[in-house]
Amino acid sequence: xxxxxxxxxxxxxxxxxxxxxxxxxxxxxxxxxxxxxxxxxxxxxxxxxxxxxxxxxxxxxxxxxxxxxxxxxxxxxxxxxxxxxxxxxxxxxxxxxxxxxxxxxxxxxxxxxxxxxxxxxxxxxxxxxxxxxxxxxxxxxxxxxxxxxxxxxxxxxxxxxxxxxxxxxxxxxxxxxxxxxxxxxxxxxxxxxxxxxxxxxxxxxxxxxxxxxxxxxxxxxxxxxxxxxxxxxxxxxxxxxxxxxxxxxxxxxxxxxxxxxxxxxxxxxxxxxxxxxxxxxxxxxxxxxxxxxxxxxxxxxxxxxxxxxxxxxxxxxxxxxxxxxxxxxxxxxxxxxxxxxxxxxxxxxxxxxxxxxxxxxxxxxxxxxxxxxxxxxxxxxxxxxxxxxxxxxxxxxxxxxxxxxxxxxxxxxxxxxxxxxxxxxxxxxxxxxxxxxxxxxxxxxxxxxxxxxxxxxxxxxxxxxxxxxxxxxxxxxxxxxxxxxxxxxxxxxxxxxxxxxxxxxxxxxxxxxxxxxxxxxxxxxxx
Amino acid sequence: xxxxxxxxxxxxxxxxxxxxxxxxxxxxxxxxxxxxxxxxxxxxxxxxxxxxxxxxxxxxxxxxxxxxxxxxxxxxxxxxxxxxxxxxxxxxxxxxxxxxxxxxxxxxxxxxxxxxxxxxxxxxxxxxxxxxxxxxxxxxxxxxxxxxxxxxxxxxxxxxxxxxxxxxxxxxxxxxxxxxxxxxxxxxxxxxxxxxxxxxxxxxxxxxxxxxxxxxxxxxxxxxxxxxxxxxxxxxxxxxxxxxxxxxxxxxxxxxxxxxxxxxxxxxxxxxxxxxxxxxxxxxxxxxxxxxxxxxxxxxxxxxxxxxxxxxxxxxxxxxxxxxxxxxxxxxxxxxxxxxxxxxxxxxxxxxxxxxxxxxxxxxxx
Numbered sequence: 001x002x003x004x005x006x007x008x009x010x011x012x013x014x015x016x017x018x019x020x021x022x023x024x025x026x027x028x029x030x031x032x033x034x035x036x037x038x039x040x041x042x043x044x045x046x047x048x049x050x051x052x053x054x055x056x057x058x059x060x061x062x063x064x065x066x067x068x069x070x071x072x073x074x075x076x077x078x079x080x081x082x083x084x085x086x087x088x089x090x091x092x093x094x095x096x097x098x099x100x101x102x103x104x105x106x107x108x109x110x111x112x113x114x115x116x117x118x119x120x121x122x123x124x125x126x127x128x129x130x131x132x133x134x135x136x137x138x139x140x141x142x143x144x145x146x147x148x149x150x151x152x153x154x155x156x157x158x159x160x161x162x163x164x165x166x167x168x169x170x171x172x173x174x175x176x177x178x179x180x181x182x183x184x185x186x187x188x189x190x191x192x193x194x195x196x197x198x199x200x201x202x203x204x205x206x207x208x209x210x211x212x213x214x215x216x217x218x219x220x221x222x223x224x225x226x227x228x229x230x231x232x233x234x235x236x237x238x239x240x241x242x243x244x245x246x247x248x249x250x251x252x253x254x255x256x257x258x259x260x261x262x263x264x265x266x267x268x269x270x271x272x273x274x275x276x277x278x279x280x281x282x283x284x285x286x287x288x289x290x291x292x293x294x295x296x297x298x299x300x301x302x303x304x305x306x307x308x309x310x311x312x313x314x315x316x317x318x319x320x321x322x323x324x325x326x327x328x329x330x331x332x333x334x335x336x337x338x339x340x341x342x343x344x345x346x347x348x349x350x351x352x353x354x355x356x357x358x359x360x361x362x363x364x365x366x367x368x369x370x371x372x373x374x375x376x377x378x379x380x381x382x383x384x385x386x387x388x389x390x391x392x393x394x395x396x397x398x399x400x401x402x403x404x405x406x407x408x409x410x411x412x413x414x415x416x417x418x419x420x421x422x423x424x425x426x427x428x429x430x431x432x433x434x435x436x437x438x439x440x441x442x443x444x445x446x447x448x449x450x451x452x453x454x455x456x457x458x459x460x461x462x463x464x465x466x467x468x469x470x471x472x473x474x475x476x477x478x479x480x481x482x483x484x485x486x487x488x489x490x491x492x493x494x495x496x497x498x499x500x501x502x503x504x505x506x507x508x509x510x511x512x513x514x515x516x517x518x519x520x521x522x523x524x525x526x527x
Numbered sequence: 528x529x530x531x532x533x534x535x536x537x538x539x540x541x542x543x544x545x546x547x548x549x550x551x552x553x554x555x556x557x558x559x560x561x562x563x564x565x566x567x568x569x570x571x572x573x574x575x576x577x578x579x580x581x582x583x584x585x586x587x588x589x590x591x592x593x594x595x596x597x598x599x600x601x602x603x604x605x606x607x608x609x610x611x612x613x614x615x616x617x618x619x620x621x622x623x624x625x626x627x628x629x630x631x632x633x634x635x636x637x638x639x640x641x642x643x644x645x646x647x648x649x650x651x652x653x654x655x656x657x658x659x660x661x662x663x664x665x666x667x668x669x670x671x672x673x674x675x676x677x678x679x680x681x682x683x684x685x686x687x688x689x690x691x692x693x694x695x696x697x698x699x700x701x702x703x704x705x706x707x708x709x710x711x712x713x714x715x716x717x718x719x720x721x722x723x724x725x726x727x728x729x730x731x732x733x734x735x736x737x738x739x740x741x742x743x744x745x746x747x748x749x750x751x752x753x754x755x756x757x758x759x760x761x762x763x764x765x766x767x768x769x770x771x772x773x774x775x776x777x778x779x780x781x782x783x784x785x786x787x788x789x790x791x792x793x794x795x796x797x798x799x800x801x802x803x804x805x806x807x808x809x810x811x812x813x814x815x816x817x818x819x820x821x822x823x824x825x826x827x828x829x830x831x832x833x834x835x836x837x838x839x840x841x842x843x844x845x846x847x848x849x850x851x852x853x854x855x856x857x858x859x860x861x862x863x864x865x866x867x868x869x870x871x872x873x874x875x876x877x878x879x880x881x882x883x884x885x886x887x888x889x890x891x892x893x
Contacts, residue, residue: 335638337791446643446651448794449635452801456655456670463669464662475668480535 031119037136041068043119044134054126057081061089061135070122071131077148077387081131084109085144112145127202129206151176157259157281159426164301170259174204174278180261181208181276183309185268189213195226197240201233204278205240208264212500213271213507218468222273222286235283237277244286247408247465251431254467256285256292263297270500271507286466291476291487293428294318299490308489314422322432326451328412332358334447353403359444361405366440368395370433373417475500492516528828529731531665535738538729539746541671545810546577546750547631547787548803550719551682552774554754555761557858559769562712564698566762566769569712574747576870577720581743583873584723588739590880596727596873597821603880612872613822619868620818621835623861624811625842626853628653631804632843633850638777639797643823648835650840656809657836660816661829664732667809674782674802680754681799686760686784693763716754718862723747724869728814773854814837 034040042059048054057069065088069081088107114130116122116139121134129147154176157169170177178192193207207226209219225244234240239258245254258264259281264274275284285292294314299307331338332347333436339347354361372391375465376384399405416436423429435458442450465472475483483500485491494515498508529574533541541716558566591599598614601609632649640648659667723743764782772778780796783789816835819829847853 292831337792338794340788341791446647447640448798449648449801452798453651456674456802456805457658459670459673460655460659460662460666463668463673471669473669473673477672478534478665479672514692 005045018278023040024328032123033117033119033134033139033141035139037066037068037134040141042133044070044122045066047119047123053133057086059086059090063090064195066136068134069131070134071146072126072129075127075129075149077149079145080110080146080148081144084146085131085133108144110144110146114143114145115140116143117141124202128204154180155349155350160258160263160297160424162259162296162298162301165297166260166262168261170261170264170276170281171277172281174206174276177261177276177281177283178206178208179266181274182266184265185210186252190268190270193223195223196227197229197476201235203234205234206276207273208268208276209273210268210271213269214273215271219273221468222275222395226275228503234277236280237275237282240275240277241284244469250461250465251434252290252465253293253425253427253431254286254288254460254465254472255423256288256425257282258285259283261296266297266300267292269510287466287470289467289470289474290428290462290472293425294423296424303490304490311490317422318432321416321423321429322436323439323451323455324416324419325412326367326454328409329358329362329440330443330447333444347406347408350408351406354406355404356464357444358409359440361409361442362412363437364446365395365399365405365409366416366436369417370412440500528826529664529817531663531668532732532734533664533729534553535735535742537668537672537732538726538739539742539749540675541668541729541806541810542723542726542743542746543684543749544671544675544803544806545725546719546722546746546807547753547798548678548807549627550716550750550754551757551776552630552634552800553854554716554719555758555775556713556769556772557715559759559762559767559775560712561714562708562868563703563767564700564762565702565706566712566758567698568706568709569756569757570716570751572710572713573716573720573754574751576717576866577723577747577750578744580721580723580870580873581726581747583870583877584727585728585740585743587727587873587877587880588736589824590877592736593731595731595818595821596724596876597818599880600876603883610822613818616868617815617818617822619864620811620815621838622842622846623865624808624815625844625846626856626861627804627808627811627838628839629843629847629850629853630857631808633853635797635801637850638774639794640807645754646840652805652808653812653836653840655805656812657832659805659809660662660813660832664729664813667813670809671806674806678799678803678806679703681795682757685780685783685796686756688785688878689760689764689779692782693760695763696764697763697766698759706709714862715858718857720747721862721865721869722748724873725814727818727873729796769841812836815839 005252008517034043041056045056048056053073055069055071055073057071059069060066061067069085071078071081071409085108088109112130114125116125116132122141123144125132125143129145129149131146133142133144135142151173152171154168154171156167158167160454168180169181172224182190187210191209191211195205195207196202197294205226207219207223222244229240229241229243231239241253241255241257242248246255256263256267260512264283264285267288268274272285272287275286277283295311296314299311302310334349336344353356356364372395374389376387379387396399396410400407400410420429420433423432435454439451444450462473463477471478474480475487482498485495485498494511494517497513497515499510555566558569562569564816586601587596591602594602597613600612600616603609604612628649631652632645635648636643636645657809659670723746726739726743730736733739734882752760757776762769764779765772766773769775777793777796780793781791783792812832812835816828819831821833825831847856
């Protein structure tokens with residue numbers, strides 16, 4: 001018996017690698033439940049030996065037949081088990097003519113009941129919170145839809161706020177996340193492929209896409225990459241991101257993570273795929289281009305002119321965040337002639353007492369700013385204010401007064417810091433932050449030439465990257481004139497009647513053309 | 528060999544900086560030397576060579592759609608002569624690329640980073656170009672596409688900012704000595720226009736090959752216009768003194784002043800020009816690498832990229848003892864060498880292949 005059980009255990013670990021070694025195994029090529037109730041109970045007890053949180057509740061069906069409910073405390077609805085399973089079966093008297101199946105249908109007021117017949121399925125069902133019911137004389141077990149565990153409510157997304165737009169964010173429960181998407185996209189063309197990843201965590205992962213919009217090859221590719229993952233556990237969607245992305249050593253994220261259902265749905269409608277992972281509010285969107293990372297959902301929730309302006313402001317500050325300290329270093333060290341005389345004099349005066357060359361000064365300030373920022377992220381809220389005070393006073397004022405750092409440098413660092421917060425996607429901002437430092441070094445050694453070299457190097461890297469086959473800089477390079485309407489400027493919604501080229505090839509039109517508001521509009525219909 | 532595909536627009540976008548980048552630096556003073564105030568006519572005359580070269584390249588491409596000059600010269604001339612001709616092309620393009628890199632290095636070191644060793648400037652550029660070429664033709668085309676606006680828009684802004692300094696009387700009297708000076712002035716720019724033959728290395732990888740000729744001609748026109756405009760603004764601002772300047776465009780951008788705040792912008796001009804030089808060197812580098820691999824019958828050109836990169840840096844030193852010598856080469860030698868290798872020999876190849884095809888047809892029908 002024990003040997004058999006250990007076989008079973010190893011089998012549940014390595015699903016799919018079955019060995020036929022002893023006789024009993026030959027009788028049961030898969031780990032089907034036994035015909036014998038006692039044997040089943042015994043097996044389950046040995047599987048769950050030393051599992052304090054697994055409850056076995058045995059009772060007699062109508063005082064005659066032995067039955068057993070197995071569930072995990074805290075994952076299953078205990079009240080439900082009492083009211084809908086134990087109470088009706090223990091109270092009613094037996095009606096000999098009714099078959100067990102009939103009984104289940106008539107006596108047990110539970111909406112979801114599933115018949116399962118293998119140990120693997122039983123274990124999975126118990127682990128997900130569905131209690132199983134075993135009865136004497138039945139070959140199958142019943143998985144009851146009585147799960148209930150503590151979860152966070154739907155809250156405002158913490159990392160992606162906004163002024164206008166839905167305030168709902170994903171949370172850690174997969175069921176809630178899929179329902180949030182389904183509430184927005186009601187068409188049955190929205191498909192959700194479930195899969196389980198992680199040998200021990202068995203994390204539920206859902207690949208969502210809209211049939212007819214998403215490219216079939218793309219969906220196949222993503223699901224193949226997902227299926228290839230063999231890992232002990234998935235704790236966050238980043239685990240999956242790193243396993244399926246194209247280029248691991250790039251600083252730029254090739255998969256978008258979002259905790260907003262509206263962003264996920266907007267991407268679904270553009271023919272992309274969304275990967276939802278149980279246990280994290282961050283869903284993944286693939287494929288994306290660089291421009292998906294520097295666009296915000298609010299661009300679409302405000303007037304097109306404002307959207308365009310704010311987009312340009314963002315592009316400009318993206319450049320500032322990447323280059324401003326380097327430009328400062330390069331101009332001060334190599335190209336002083338570019339600075340107008342008056343400004344140069346005042347800058348020279350403020351730098352008079354500073355003992356360091358510009359590059360060292362900039363590195364000191366930038367690194368301490370990054371440290372401040374990193375310290376602030378993980379600190380408890382009560383101490384957070386202390387860090388900002390210390391940072392502002394020591395790094396800002398005291399350093400200048402002590403003559404360690406010049407005042408213009410503090411301004412440069414501050415503007416750079418603000419600029420890096422302008423990038424809506426945290427991961428993209430991180431990439432820019434990281435790249436700033438090598439560019440500063442090149443600017444300190446080769447001046448403007450070094451900066452141009454770094455820009456060229458970054459451009460080559462971005463141009464050679466792909467996210468699931470989509471060129472990373474599309475639609476700018478390779479150029480797609482029709483799609484610039486959503487990149488260089490934001491056209492009014494009625495002009496955006498085509499989907500992005502790469503992702504929306506199978507169904508190019510988003511809306512009927514000629515939706516431009518005009519006085520004629522109403523009259524045409526009535527005639 | 529090359530799995531990437533580009534569109535003919537992308538080819539045009541790659542070719543434009545490839546010709547213009549170095550041409551806008553030196554051409555104004557060279558043409559001014561001969562043509563004086565009629566220097567705007569010279570690029571127009573020189574562009575006829577460009578049109579001829581593009582036409583020959585396209586016709587050759589029509590005859591041998593999937594091959595570059597290294598491959599089809601073997602088919603036209605036979606294996607041995609073809610191989611020799613292929614070697615001649617490599618022996619032309621690799622030193623020429625080295626010369627371009629040297630020109631780039633001399634310019635940077637002369638004007639901006641006086642204390643930096645020229646080898647650092649050149650080797651770092653070759654390294655970057657090697658990365659671009661390693662990425663393949665598609666990456667090269669995308670980078671060119673990305674940089675084209677960054678290269679052309681500042682040029683347009685430059686024209687606007689310079690407009691207060693224009694002295695239109697510099698241009699008159701026109702054609703004082705007839706048209707001959709302009710024709711003499713056209714010789715040096717025509718050397719740049721022969722570089723359009725590089726298209727032969729890109730044409731086999733076009734998705735829409737039929738538009739190749741149209742876009743090639745458009746590029747010639749765009750380059751011609753750019754050179755005319757650059758020549759004009761330089762001469763309008765500097766007048767006769769254009770002749771004595773090595774990089775007149777830089778001198779011109781030094782005279783910009785906007786609101787007494789933005790002054791001395793030649794560093795910006797340099798920064799922008801680097802983008803063009805990068806594309807130019809990359810395209811030449813790519814042609815050299817692809818050609819070498821085809822000449823050696825390799826299955827991929829990527830293994831030869833690093834060795835050729837080292838060769839390029841070496842040739843940039845070997846080819847010219849000094850920057851002066853390089854200037855003389857560009858002025859005196861290259862227009863004829865370029866014309867020979869990139870227009871006349873291809874024309875010969877085209878004639879031979881057309882005639883031999885006719886002969887084959889005749890012998891079949893008779």
